[in-house]
Structures are given as structure tokens and as C-alpha cells.
Amino acid sequence: MRVTRPDLVDAAFLTVLGGLALVGFANTFEGWRFLLVGLVALVAGILVAWLCTRLSVALAALAAVAAYLAVGVPLVGVALVPATVSGWKQLLTTLPPVADGPLLTVPLLLGLLCGFAGFLLARRVDRSAAPVPVPVAVLGAVILLGTTEPGARLLDGVVFALGALGWAALRGHRLRPPARSGTGRRTRLLTSGAVLAVSAVGAALLGPALPGAGGSREVVREHVTPPFDLGAYPSPLVGFRKYTKDANLLWDQELFTVSGLPTGAAVRIATLDDYNGAVWGATNGDAGNNFQRVGARISGAGPGQEATLRITIGAGYASASDVNAWLPSAGRLTGVTFGGRRGPALAEGFRYNVATSSAIVTGRLREGDTYTARTVLVAPVVPDDAQPFGRPLVSEYAQSIIGTHATKWAGDVTGIGPQVRAVAAHLRDHGAYSDGGKGEAEYLPGHGAGRLTTFMNLPRPVGDDEQYAAAFALIVNSLGMPARVVLGAHPGPTGVVRGSDVHAWVEVHLSDGSWAAVPNTEFMPDPSKKPDRQPPQPVDDADAAVVPPPNMVRLPSSLSELDQTNTNARPRTTSDPLWLSVLGFLFGIGVWTGPPVLTVALVCGSIVGLKARRRRRRRHLGSAANRYAAAWHELLDHAHDLGLGPITGRTRHEQAVALGLVELAAAADRTVYGPGDPTEADVTGYWHRIDAARLALGAGVRHWRRALASVNIRSLRLGGGAK
Template identity: 40%
Template sequence: MSPRPDDTTGPSRDATAPGRTRTRSSWTATRARVAAGQQGGALRPTRDALVDAAFTAALVGVALVGFRTDFAGAAWVLPAAVGLLLGILVTHVTSALRLPLAVPLAVVAVLYLLLGGPLAVRRDLVGGVLPSGRTFADLADTSVHGWKRLVTLLPPVDSTAELLALPLLVALLGGCLTYAVARRWRTPYAVLVAPLAVLALVIVLGTLEPAALAVQGAVFAVLGIGWMVVRAARSRSRLQNGSGQRTRQGIGAALVGVALLAGYLVGPHLPGGGSTTRLVARSYVVPPIDVAAYPSPLAGFRRYTEPNPAKLWHTPLLQVSGLPAGTPLRFATLDSYDGSVWGASDRANTGTATAGASFQQVGESVSTRGPGRRTTVEVTVPEGGYGDVWLPTAGTVTGVRFGGRREDELASRLWLNIDTNTALVPARLEGGDSYTFTAFVPPTPATMPASLGVDAGSLVEDVDTGFLDAKLDAWTGDAPDPWAQFRAVAKVMQGEGAYTDGGTKNSVERYYLPGHSIGRLSRFTGLAQLAGNDEQYAATLALVGNRLGIPTRVVMGAIMPASGTVTGEDVHAWVEVRDSLGTWVPVLKDSFLPDRNKKPRELQTKVEDRKVGALVPPPAGLSPPSVLQGPDQAQNATNLKKPPKKLLDPSSWPWWVRWLVFYVLLPLLVLTALYWLVRALKSWRRRRHATRGPTATRVAWTWADLMASARSYGHRPPHRATRLEQARALRGPVDTLPLARRADAHVFGPGEPSDEDAAGFFRAADEVRGDLRAQADLWRRLRSDVDVRPLFSRTAR
């Protein structure tokens, strides 16, 4: 047999010798392929390549349409389109040059870092174009943690956020992998794997509102089936007279029609079709914030009264411009009562009939609309003023933009509940902070409406409020409907009740304690004369409304003064009721709160003391959150007893232990498990094929597997060659020529080899494999152990 043209004796041309010469020859071969591709015009796309590129762009582009509901506006389209086109272009060049698939993936990663700055993360750019170190850090962080942030942010996400890098990344990878499969595999069906994965990913990251059902359903199906038909036609040999071409076209069109008809008729009855709720990640991912961990502002209401140790009665808390006088400025909407406090809840996760929206992180803009006129309000916190986690807002909030020295810190941690329009900043407002919010602010009602169609239901379901029944019969009188009964109770409170903030230390009013727990409100309603402040009156009226079957909640905030300077004197609590249209109607303090100068009767207090005992505070361990504990210590009842930290709780570990476990030991454990898993699968597959099927086939497969192992150790036996030629190529490291002759004798011999012959050949091949491993260095052995290509090689016939 004549030598092959590329068989030379020089070390730089030895394709099988290990070490540095083999690396140099591989690099030389790569450069030769690149040069040959450039000279031969391989970079010029063929007709089939253009067809595959067009279908890739169309399919992946249709899948990317799902980002429309995630982002506000069309700013996501540019990074997605650029990423898709670049992914296809890079893959075409590397495929034309016959480079490994790892090359276009590496180029895509580099393009993501270089173009992610000007296309998506536009902050901290050098000269407005070049990415900086901060840009690279933001892009890397978004590629890892951005997916979770996207599904926890309130959609649609502000287009100025760095999350625009996600459409760029998905488009780059989707275009690259789809076109790479199309140009490297001839199987018609394999090309749909990557587009389907992109479509599923975008839908999972989307919202409950479909982005485009017709486009992502019917159009995607037609494009996918059409591409498979086109690729299947390439692999068929054309008939002599071409008479079957029209038949195949007709069959393809019929298949598309059947698929569309089946999707139209059967689709609504499949899981996820019809009226079934869409399965998206944001429905199952719990936002990473515990609202119950923050104290209810109503529990600290006496901080704003006079006299009190905080001395906030005349202290400027906020400087507000843009809101008319008399407009309610909301601190927090409190829609959950647990028997101790009215607090803010995350009702989207309660699973009750009254469930509403949850707290979600938002950017500078929020896509909401509400009644009233769109208003821009500027708020500044003076030194020594308002300092809490609850962000004062008004109306239906449509956007918040922070200023001051803590602008980035506050903006990155802004949470909003669009159902209650309650905003939360865990970093807590401080003196010198400022922000501007836009909102739809409705006109402020002067009085309670005489008639109102109210909704039915209750926000208080797990707390026994039966102590109100005895008073309701006397307060409501002959009122015919729930709203009339509610108005009657409010009038009784305002007409017969007295106002007190607890008085001074030696005053009779010291017996009237703060708080609005069941015990405190039972005492409040059990006396002959109601006596308290906004805290007790608003909390009781809200419980009355829910007891009457009207959804009612408490709001803590301030009534805007004409000067725009909010002080403790302007801070109040009021209630809101939900009407039959689902709108929350405010019932302000002037509709149920008695005049501040109307004090409780001293004689009543002494008589009640003799009846039920002095009003003493409950034990310290059971006291409800109140101003006596201080605003920082006043916690919701669900948070009063924190469970002890456990040894297996990572949050209780020192930082260096967490770093060692999660960034060193855990990755090493995962890599080790993957290493042994790959080795075990290859060993199992090798023995399975060597012990099953015809004995001649076992021998042929054993030889092919031995050559695959030799290639993983860095040798280059030719693929399309006889066993003797492959053995001669391996004669340098190991003499496999006798084993090749033995394999040919078993496969081409006159008789079928016995089971003992096949088993003996497998043992001999295993010994040769051991010799190859012994001659390889440590790096070659590790690379061979984790090489997964033998797992996907076809069985030799």
C-alpha cells in the first residue's frame, strides 16, 4: 500500500506523536484550513446557507417577541436584533472555516461583554461608547443574577435598567446555536431544538399576559415545519424526471395545514391552553423581601403626637411640592390584621379570595394608570425629619426617581405594591434624601358619600372580632344596608367619642395606652365613652367595616398643609373601603375622628377603674408593637419571636465559612461528581456494547471505541481508513497492528467468532487502552476522562 500524501517522517508533521509537536501540527492545520477557506471563497454564503440563516433569524426572532411584555417600550428590540444578527454572522464565519463549536461560543461571550455596554448597560461607559470595568462587572452579574431580578421586578421593567443585557445574551446564544446546528448537522429535526429552547425560556421569563399568541404559536409552527421540509428535501436524491417534487410540496403543505388545524382545535384543551393560567416563573418565585420584618407605622403613631419623647409635633418631616392642600400623602396602606397590629401584607402569596398584588421591585417607571390627573411631586427630607422604610406617596404611583447622595442605594432597592400603592425602601429615608414621583392623583372627597355601592368580603379572616357585635347593634340602629351601617358607626365615633394622646405623665389621660391589638380595642370599645386618637379610631373602624362585610383597610400618612411643609401635626390615620367597581374610596379622619379638644371625662375613668381594674400595660413579653418600644423595636406580631439560628443555616455562618463552602468546596464537589459520572457512563456504555449483539459487531465496536480513546489521549488515527492503516498510525506509542489483524479476522473471517473470542478481544483492547493512558501525561488523562464525545458516537456495524 502506497503511503498517504500527508505521511511524512518529520516531527512537525507527525499527527500522532504526543507533546509539543502535535500541538504545533494542530495549530498549523488550523491555519491551513483558514487559509484554504479564504482562498476558496468558503466565506461566501451558499444558497443553502442563506436559507438556513433566514430561517434562523425568523424563528429566533419570533421567540424573542416574548420580551415585549417584560420591558417598557421598544428599547429591548435593538440589543435583541443586533445580538441575533451577530450570532448568525459569527457562526457562519467559524463554520465556513471549519472551526470547533467552542470558537463561536467564545466569540459570542466576548461580543456580549464588548457590546453589552453601549447596547444595554449604558452607565459608566468611557466616552459614552467604550465599556469600563464597572460595565464588565454589571454585565457579568446580569448574566448570572439578572434572570431572577427580571422575574421579581414589576413588569414592564424600565428600559434604562441593565436587564436589557438579557435579550442581547439570549439573542446571541440563540442565533449562534441554531445556525451552528443547521450548518453542522444534516438531520432536519435537530434545528428546532435551540429555537424551541429560546421560546420556552422567553415564555417562562414573561408575564401572565401573552406577548403575541398568533406570532409565537402559528407563525413559529409554520416556520419550523417549513424549515424541516426544506432541509429534508436537500437530503433526498432528485428523481430522474423530477415528477415527485410537486408531490412532496403538496404533502408538506398538507402537513402544515393539519398542524395548524390541530393546534386550533386541540390546543385549547391541552395543559396551558384555553382559560388555564399561563405557567411563568414570576408566579412561583417569591420576591426576596419579608414585609413582615418591617414595623407597622401605625404602631408608632404616638411619635407624631403631643406630648411625646420624639418631639415631632412641630418638627418639619417632609418638604413637598406639587400636591394641593388637603391631599392625602400616604406613608403605608395597611391591609392585614393579625390581632396585634394592622400591617402591610404580601397578599399575592396568601392564596385567599381577597389576594391582591405583591411587593415587587421596580425601576424609575411603572406601567400603571388610575383615576385623577397625572401629577409630578417633589419630596425632600430635611435633617432630623422623616426617617422610615415606608416611602410617602400619593394616588396611583407611575414612577419614582431618587436624588441626593444616596440616589443609587435607594433606587436599587425600591419595592412597590401596585394594589395598595405602598412603596418600601429597606435602606430607610434620612435627612438630605430627595425624590420625585409621578402619580395619578384623584380629587380629595370632602365628606363621606351618602350612598355607595360597596364590594362584599373581608380582609380580616383569621381573627375573632366578635367583641364588636354588642356595640354594632347599638351603633348602627335601623341602617338598612352595610354602607349605611358603616356611616352610622363613623358618626357615633365622631359625635360621642373623645380624643386623647395619653396626656402628660401625671394626667388622668395616662390610663389611655397606645396600641391597637384585640385587647386594646376591646378596652377602647368597652368603655362608656370612646377615647383615643387616630390609631384606635381608624383601627376600630376598619375592623367594623370588615365585620359588616365591607373590605376595609387602614392608611397611615399625612394631610397636605398649604405650606407644603409636613410636620407631626399633619400626620393622621384614615380608612379606605372598596366599592363595587374595585376602587378604594378614602374615608378621611374628618368623617369619624372627634375634635382634638374634646377630652375624655375624668369621672368615667374612675368609675371604669372600679369595675374592671386600672388600665395597666400588658406584660412586656406580650405587649403589642407600640411607641413605648420605639419605632425600631416595634415589630409585627408574626416577627416578635424569631426562631433561633441553626447550625445548618448558612446565614448564621461567618463570612469566610460561607465563602469557603459556596465558592470552593461546593464547586469542587460538583466538578468531582461530574468527573466520576462521565467516567462511569463511558465504562458502562463500553461494556454494554462489548457484551451484547452479534459477536462480530462487538469486535468492530470495541476497535472503534479503542480508536476513540486514542483520539482523546491526543493521537490522530484517521477516521476513514482501514484498521491496519489506523494501527500503523498508532505504531509509535503502542503496537496495535496484531490487534487490528485479529479484529479483521473476526469480522471478515468465514465463521462467526465465539463469545470467548469477543470477550478476549475486549480484554486485549482494554490492555492497549491502559498502555495509551500510561504514556499520556496527567493533563491528557484528565481531558480524556471528561471527554463526552464517546458517549454520542454511533455503534459500529
Template identity: 35%
Template sequence: MSRPASGPVPPPVRSASGGARPVEIVPDRRRGRGSLPPWWLVLVDVALLLVLGILCAWPLGEAYTGRRWLLAVVVGLALGIAVAWLAARWRWGPWSTALAAAAAYLLVGSAVAVPTRARGGYVPTADSLRDLVVGLVHAWREALTLPVPLGENGVVLIVPLVTGLLGGLVAALLLWRSRWPGLAGLVLGLVLVLASAFGDVAAQAALTRGLVVAVVGVVWLRWRSLRHVRARWGRRVLATLVVVGVAGGAATGLGALADPDANRVVLRDHVDPPFDPRDYPSPLAKFRAYKKEPIRTGTTLFTVDGLDSGTLVRFAVMDTYDGIVWNVSGGPGSAHDSGTFRRLRNDPDANARATVHGRITINDYTGVWVPSVGETLSMTPVRDGRTDGEAAGELVINRETGTVAQIGGVERGTTFEVEAIAPLDPVEEEISALDADGSVSLPPPAIVPEELVERVQRWRTEDGFSGGPGGLLAQFLRDSFREHGFYSDGIDDDVPAGHGASRLAVLAKTATPVGNAEQYAAAMALIGQRLGLPIRVVIGFKVPPGGEVRGENVTAWTEVKLKDAGWVPFDPTPPEDQKLRRPNDDPNEDPQPQVLQPPRVPGEPKEATDNLQQGDGQRKDLDVLAVLGTILGILLDVAKVVLLLSPLWGVLLFKLLRRRRRRRAGDATLRLTGAWHELADRVRDLGVRTTPGSTRRESAYAVAERYDAVPVVTLAHTADRHVYGEGEPSLEEARAYWADIDTALKRIRRATPWWRRLLARFSLASVPWRAGLARVRSALAGRVRRLGRWLLGRGPVVRLRALTRRKLTSRRRRPGAN
């Protein structure tokens, strides 16, 4: 029976009535050069690649400001698709395609990713090209470590540009130059995963975008692969919609059960940001330094315009206590309710919503903490009458606490134009009826002095306070500290500074507590957290008449979160005129300003300076772990380099190219015997040893002893029949034999342990490396011999001798020569 010329007959398709009807195949009428499909299909592919690529890359937009990231994605997709079309039309190899993509990236990237470094914003320069090359490595790190939202300066826009370029290039090449065009959908899925990983924790309409991408992608790729088959596409599309809808609903339900808050996991959550408040000294530890000359009265720290006298300008909010200092949280590992520092994004409606419009000009103040008021909606740094874009990109804010910081510190002469919402100021009667907001969870203090607990318990007994709402408790603590305490800056007496556990123990132990806002605010916040209040410490300045803020205007207070009122300020510090006239009111009690510290509390400095670097009390205990982590990181980096440069990848590449060469042999007999050689090499890598020079059948019997469920002997007979039988095998028979070999290899892999399969991939048993070394050695020896003959025969030495003889002969022939 003769073979059909057009390949195997497709199976019949059942019609709606139940009868079988043949599938009608429409011939492929592709025209033109290369392997491109028809022009109309190319246009469909380009349009869908652009649309689906933009939808998959959309999560990146949550991490950027503006819409320039979208331009970078679109341009990258267009460049990648254009390079893939040229490569398919002119049949470029992989190296030519890669070089064309690199040239397109360098040509267009200056105008898209780093326009500030290009001439006129478009023409590439040496600086812009350098940023594009270096940014291929640094942009990914900066996109994760810089606080979001990312701006449009620097090299961060290289991430969406390269993502679009590589995604469009690989997807289009798979569509137009691969036998597996369906893998283009996998590439788009990888773009979605990459964009989500480099995006932000918040994403709008993520489920809707995912369903649209899944439905359109599946229908498109399915129609593309079966476009020659005339079938009921309406029913196919409806079935696809139903399947994707059910899968999307199930994924949504499982995601809600796994994470009720629907929080996304992104890479930036696992990377330490560049701004960590624990890297800087506690702002409250510097309190005493502001009270000393010349900062106290002779130095203007900053000036304020547009704010009323008496307004509290906050520097920093501190809600974590380690036994030594109250410190700002918001770095890696902070509690969720403490918030995190992210790039300050100005509210576009700030001018309409704000109740405070002020200007703060920095003079002699230095530090990273930026003065702010209430809920900051907008903060714009201005220098020399113009907006300072670089400083604006370094502003970060913790929205939970309202603390604003500038990476690298503020600069003298910078004016911050602030638009904010002033905090509520409820009256005392309203506060006493409000409950504490139990939804806020702050990190518990490391140490609470027992003396402080006993002193507050004594006050409750004396005043007859039996408890009540959170607002009433906060009022009781504030009034108790103000009534029973005395004020002293410690400048003219020996009152110690600091607010460590030992200092607060002294404050509570003495019959006449003496201190300033640093100690009283720290003590009230500490005992308040012990009693269950959501309370924190704030340091700032009270604006004086005239707006020139000096060190004498520094103060500290506490804030308590109350229901329906937010964070309400409480000032527990006694009035400055409430001073202790005698050193001791009780002659039988001998309080000492310096006492022996408890064993659990480490020593603390008397006074904080500008260069004091204190953390949260945890990093010093983790020095050994940090060293071990550094060593493990170095070992891991070395292992990565060794793995990357390992010759084992060459073994895998050799086996892949060998299989590809065998499977694509032009001669049918060579292709068929190549299939048998592939099977023999695979089992040799798995440890099956055959006698050198054995026939196919003898080798097959050796394989069958280990893998008896695989018809290896039958495959050997089939190969012998096609090779030694009458006539030449056809390409269809060679392809069918390759399919049988693939099936046999799958059964062999299933019957082999996983670790043995892994070792077989890197085995050198089937690699003729000895013969290769012999060929290289013989080739080198031949070149050495030819070089030696050339040197001894017509080499430079012989030429020099001949030239010397010619010169001597010419001299002898001259008249008068001896």
C-alpha cells in the same frame, strides 16, 4: 453483483396519479474551504436565525423598559452567528471557537450591556470588563430578584446579550458543522423557554409568535434537509400549516382549560424579591411616635407644593392583620388581591390623564414608604435640579393598593414630582346605595376580639340597624365609632398605644372608648372584615395650610371597596375636641388601661420606635423551619458541588469519545470491529461476564443466554466473515454493520430495567482503568529514571564541580601563584 458507487438507491415516490416516479436528486455543488454550505444557503440561514431568534427571545421584552434589550439580543445573535461562520470556514476546534466567542463578548459587551461603564459609551474600560465577567453570574440573579420592569442600568442587559450570543452560536454550529442540523430548531426552542422563564407574567401575542416560529422553523429545516429533492413544496407547506394549526389550537384549548386566567409561570414568581414589606415595621405601629415632640410640631417631615390644603397624602395601605399589627402586604405569599410590589413605570400619558400635579420634598422624614396621592401615574425623583436615575430605579409600587416604596429608604433633599388621578369623592347618599365589591378577596384577620364583636352588635341593636348594602354598613360603623368614642393622643394621659388584639379589646370593653386614629381605624377595619366588607387601613398625613407637614398632621383611616366607586375612604376617628372629661362615666365599672392579655395573643410593645422590626406574626413561628431550610439548602449546595466535580462525568465522557473514535475510524475493518467492541463493552457494563480471551462467537453465546431476542450470534458471524473473509470490507458495509449494532443495543436496553441501564452508564467494567494506571505509573517511572540519569550524569552538580576545577586550574597557571 457490484455495489453502486453513489450509495443506495432512494425509494420511489408516489405521484399524484398513483404511479411511482423516481426522486430526482440534485447534486450538492458546494465550493470553497471548510464545510460551509453554498453562500446563498448561508444567507438564508443567517436571515432566518436572526428572525426566529428575535421572536423566541421576545418574552424578555416584557421584563425590560425601553428597547435596549432588543439591541442586546440582536447584537448577541449576530456575534454568535459570525463566530460560528468563522469557526466553520477555518475549521476551528471547540476551544478556539469558545475563545473567539468570549473575545467577541468582551469586545462588544461594554457598548451593549454596560454602556454607562464604558468610555464614551462604547470603548471598554477596566470597570466595564469587570462588570461583564462578574455579570455572567450575577446578572441572572438580579434579572429575577429586581422588581420589573427592569431598567437599562447595572448588569441586567447581560441576560439578553448572552442568550442571543449562545443561541446564535450553537444553532449556527449545528447547521453548518453537524450531522444533525435539525437540532438548531431545538436550540431556538430552548431560547424561547429561557426567555419566557426570565420574562414577566404578561406576554402579548404569545400564541401568534409561537405559531409563526413553529411554522417557519419546521418548513425551513425540512426544506433545508430535502433541498436536493425536487418535490411538491406547496403541498408540503400546506400540510405543515395544517398540522401546526391543529396542534396550536389543541394547545390553546388545553391551556385555557388548565388555567382560565391564562397566567404564565415565570421564575421570578418563585424567587423572593429584594423588597418584602414584612421586613419593615408596620407603619401604623409608629403612629404614637409622630405625636410626640419634637416630631409633633418642631420637625418638618416633608413639604408639599401643588396640593390643596386638607388633601390626604397616603404613606402605606395595610390589609393584613396578625393579631399584633396591621401590616403592608405585597411580598412573597401574599394574597392575589393584595397585589405585589413591582418597579414603578411612569405612564407616558401621565401629563394628559393626571388630575393632580404636585411636588413632595423630603426633609426630616426617614423610611421606605414614599408619600403618594390617589392613583399614581408618574413619580420622578429629582436631586439638585436633575432626575435621580438611581433613586428612580429603586422605586417600587403595589398597583392594587397604591403604596409606593423606595428600596433603601428616601433621602433628605429628594423632590418627588407626582402626577396622579385624585380618588372619587361620592356623596353620602350615593355611598349608602352602593354594594360592597365582592370580587375582592383579602386575607382574613388572625384574631378578632370578642369584646369588639359584642360592642358592635350592641350598637346595631341600640340603633336598630338591620343591615343593608356595603356602603350603608361602612357608614354605620364609621358613625358608631365617632359618636360613642372619645379622642386622646395618649400624651397627657395614660391611654395606651398600639392596636393589638388586647388593646382593641380594651377599646371595645370600656363604656367610654378612648383612643386616636390608630385604634379607631384598626378596630373598624377589623370588625368590617369580620362582617364581610373588603376593607383596609391607610396611614398618611393631611396637608396643612402652607404645605409643611409635621407629625401632628398624621392620621389614619379606612377604605372600603364599593361597586362602581372603587376604594372609598371612611374616617372613624372622633373629632379631636371630643375628649373624655372624667376618667370613668360609670362608678360601678372599673376599666383598666392595662389588662391581662388573652392566652392566644403575644405581648406587644407600648410604643413603636424607629428601630422596631415587626413582621406579620408568621416568621417567628417558622424559626425552626427556617433553620431546617437553611441546613437543607447548604446540603443541597454541597451535593451540587460534589455532583459537578464527580469523576462519573469523566466516565461518561470517556465512553462517548471511545464510541466516537470507533465509529469514525478511517479504516473500514477497524470501524467494523469497533462496532463489535462497542456491543461487547455495553453488555459488559450491563453485567454480562465472558471468559477472558474468548472469541466473538463464544462471547455472543454468553450474551444470547440473557438476551435471547437479540441476534448477537448472527452479528458475531457477520463480523468474523468481514474480518477473516476474502477482500476488505467497504465503508458502506461498516456503516450498515454499525446500524445493525445500534438496533441490537436498542433491543437490549428495552429488555433491561431502567435502574440497571442507569448504573451501566457509570459502570467501570468496560473502562480499562487498571491498564491506564499501569501506563501512567510506567511513564512516571521512566521520567524519574531519566531525571536521575540527568542529575548524575550531566546535571547541575557535575557542572558545578567542573567549573570549580577549571577555576582552580586557571589560578595555578597564573604567574606567581603558589
């Protein structure tokens, strides 16, 4: 088998177009190894398609599978079968850029499919644009599986389009019979130029109005929520009292040590951005606000002071089941490297929320676990005239807790920023501190609706970080400024973090998009400021109705009960209606199975469309005698696709005898070679007889073969006789 010049040209164009399509993964993968893997697989696919030219499509496909396994193992270095099945799912749920490893099976598979399918069509289908849709489909898959920011806008746009048009034009010139006059060539050039001109004008006029013409494009990962159950991890704020002095549990215990943290910077343990009437907890929001896998590098940190932290987990932190899943960090992470024997397992279970700068390890942290966190530290401050980033939604039960206290404590101050400061000053100046110590047992832990209502309605608010931060965040939200609660710590000079260093503060969302911290010292009294020994009588608002959230769980009423409940006070949500669950299930199936099913549908639809176009041209183009001959060729092609024996290379009479259609063949011979031309009625009648013969041939084979005949490319590969 000899390599021809057209083979080399088709292989070169296919390699270039496939490579340009794969370059679109530049923002999805770390480094350029993905491109090397994809190109090697693409070339391997071309070689397999060339070597299998004389084989059936089924045998060629088996050879491609073998090549995928042979090339993939040394390139990716993992078990390819499970990685092929789950790799693209993990890619969609991993924060880009992703590192090398199992996810390289995605460019590996796309590259091999591009080379194999593209070159197979180029060799077997006698159509100029037949192989071009393959790299176009690969480019579409890369865009859908990639990021909203294009990896190579110019290469994937203009250069790719020019390459695809050039390849189709070159194949058309090669496959089309040469024009017999200069006029024919000029006509083709003028027609091509007119098509390009109309396309350019149409693109200029309609392009801005088309979907995807905006600054960012639609990709699958923006509509996929990573399969991560936050409900398995309790709110760490509920168990805050175990860090206090009077509880005497973790007050003086070493939780973890941190080095590399600049003086004055705080360590973030958890960001809690949702209040459900029972607890402040973390949520999985939309695609930009959820916990997801990350790659070797976490993008989107922005400017700030870079720092490298090394953190070692102590026994106290590891023993607290409500907090040991949360990874202490600072600022905005750009990368995490886990050390020690458990390093690989911790890395596999690491999830990060870019919007809240919070991290979770699904396998939970143990004593002695160490990791290095690369981070960017930012410390925006709340200006006096602070403006909010949009208006937050305030639930009914949150509003019932707050009542009129927000406006009353803000006084006559106007403007959201000044009102926030006025409320913080009121809590600090008029409140008292209690962690439920000796003689103060009536001041319970927790921050559910009942506890916060009592906290608000006393003439003098009494509580610790938990109650003050929870209440202040609710009030700030009611004033129109988005707020969330942060549980963290302020390490001592040696970097050792003990329970006494753990605090809760509030962050507000400013109009510039940043989250600025409001330190707990601004809205909390000094711990030395104790409540009166005799609990004061509630004020008039104490009898205000409290609207509990649906299905609220009973809050722990004592420290011992708090420990028994494992601090998991987050209520379970009510079950969705059956029809909504069914819709969600079907949507999930569509998200995961949609791309491969769509790809198969596009390929099958293209084959059916090519055959329909061929049949239409045979039926209506050319002289009446030629349409008689074309009708016979249409019948033969259908027999080829049904797999009805070796009928290629025989005379029309021999073919007719093999198929049992002697009378139809004789009618075609009389018309084509006899005197005179048939009428239009004769042609129409003969085509009706051919259609009936097609149905009869199909009825004589099994159902599955009849179904596969419509997408069998054998007749296209053989040239299809008269076009």
C-alpha cells in the same frame, strides 16, 4: 473559508427566529433597546460559530465567551460577569417594564447563545431540524422570564411556528437526496400536507384544554417572592401619638413639602393591610401584592387624573425612625425620579407595592432628599349599597377583640354597606378624643389586643386616630368588607406637611376591585370632644376573654417607652419546622437554578435522543448486509465520541488496527463483500459483539470522558456514517 449559500440561508432563518423570540420581551423592557442588544449579540454568535467551524466545540465555546465580553461591554456598559450572574434574578424581581442597564445582559446572553448554538448545530449536524430547537428554547426562556401578558402574540405564535417549520423543511430538502421520480416528490408533499392537517386539527381540538390556554400564561415571576424583609421596618401606626398636640414632638414640625398636588388630595405614607394582634402592619403577599423593584415606568395605574409631584424631605420626617423608610406619595405611581447626590442610591433601594400603592426606600430618607413622583390620582367613594370584593379572613384574636360590638353598633341595619356606615356613625357620635394629654394619661397609645379591647368595652370609646382607625378596620372586616389602615397626611395650602396634618383613615375593598377611602372624620369624633374627667366603669363585656396572638410582644405603655422601643412593636413569627425550612430552601434553589439546569438538560437530552434514534435505525432498518456495515459505523462513532485518535478517512482494516478490533472488521468485510446474505441470527449476533466492543472501548478511558461521550456531538457532526 468561503461563505456558501446554505450558510447564508441558515444564518437568515436563525436571525429571524431569534429576533421573533426576543420580541417577546416587549412588555418586559422599556423601549426597544433590548431588541437591538439581542440582535447584535445574535449576529455575533453566528459569526463566531462560522469562524470556528474547523475548531473543536470547546475552543468554539471559548471564542463565544470572548465575543460575549467584547460585544457586551459597549452595548450594556456594565461589568458583565456580576450582571450575568444576578441579572436574570433581578429581572424576575423587578416590576416591568424595566429600564436599560444591567438587566440588558439577559437579552444579550440569550441572543448570543441563540446565534452561536443554533449556527453551530446547523453547520455540524447533518439533520434537517437539528438547529431549530435552539430558537425554540430561547422563545421558551423569554416566555418564562417575561410577563403574563404576551409581548407579541402573533409574532411569537403563528409567524414563529411557520418560520421554524419552513427552516426545517428547507434544510430537509437540501440535505435529503433528490427524489428520482415525480412520485417520490408527490409522496413527500402529500405526507407533509397530512402532517400539517393533523397538527391543525389537533391544535383546534386540544388547544383550549392545554395548560396556558387561558387569558394569562404562567411565568416564573408570578411564583417568585422578591427577597425583601419587611420585618426590618416597624409599623408606623404605633408611633402615631408623636404627631399629636399634647405629645409636643412633631406636632408643629415640618415633615416634608409637596408641590403639584391638587387641592383636597391626600398624601399616602404607608398602607397597613394586616393585623397580627399587636399592630397593623404591611405584608409581602403573593406575586401581585409585594414590594419589588420597579423599572423606568410603573404600569397598571389605570385611568385617573395625572399629576407630577415634587417632594422634599424635612428634618422632622427624617428623624422619625419608624416612618423615614416610607416614601410619601399620592394616588397610583407611574414613575419616580430621585434627585440630589443620594439619587442613585435611593433609586437602587426603591421598592413599590402596586396592590397597596405604598413605597419603601431601603436606605431611608434623610433631610433634603428630593424626588419627583408621577402619579394617577383616583378618588372612588363608598356607595350606600357598597358590596365587598370577596370575604376577608378574620382571625380568632381579632374576633375576640370585636366581640358583639360590630352587630350591636350596626343595630337593625341590613346590608354590609349600610352596616359599615352605621358603625362609623356610632364611633363618631358616641366616642371621645384623647391623645393622652394632661389629665388623660390613662388613655394609652398603641393598638394591640389589650388596648383595643379596653377601647371597645368602655361605654364611650376614647382614643386618637390610631385606636379609631385600627378598631374600625377590624370591625369592617368582621362585617364582611375587606379593610385596611392608611397612614397619611392632608397638606396645607402651602404644601408644607407638619405633624398636625398626619392622620389615619380606613380603605375598603369594593366589588369593582377599587379601594375607597373612609375619611377619619366619618368614624372619629371631633378632637374637641373630650372624655369625662373620671374614667367610666367598664360595661359587662369588659371581662370578655382576650385571645392574644402567639408570641405577642409587650406593647409600649408610655410615650417615652414608645420612643425607646423605636416603635417596632411587630412580633417575630415562630420558627418553621425543620422539614418545612428544608423544603423552602430546596424550593428557592430550584427557582433560581431551575431554568439554566433545565436548558442544559434539554440540550443533553436532545443529543442523547438523536444518538439513540440513529442507533435504532442502524440496527433495524435496511438489508442484513447494510445492518452489518451500520453496526461497524456505530462502533466507530462511539470511538469518535470517546476521542480515541484520528480514525476518520481510513479503510475499515486501518480503523480496526487502530482500535484493536481486527476480527470485527474482518467479519463486516466478509459479510458486506462476500457472497450470499447473512441471516437475522447472524445480524443479531454481530450487533451483540459490537455492543460488547463498545463497552470495552469505554472501559479503557477515564470516567469523565466516558460520561461526556454520550453528549459529544462529534459523531453527529461527522455525519455518523450509515444512518
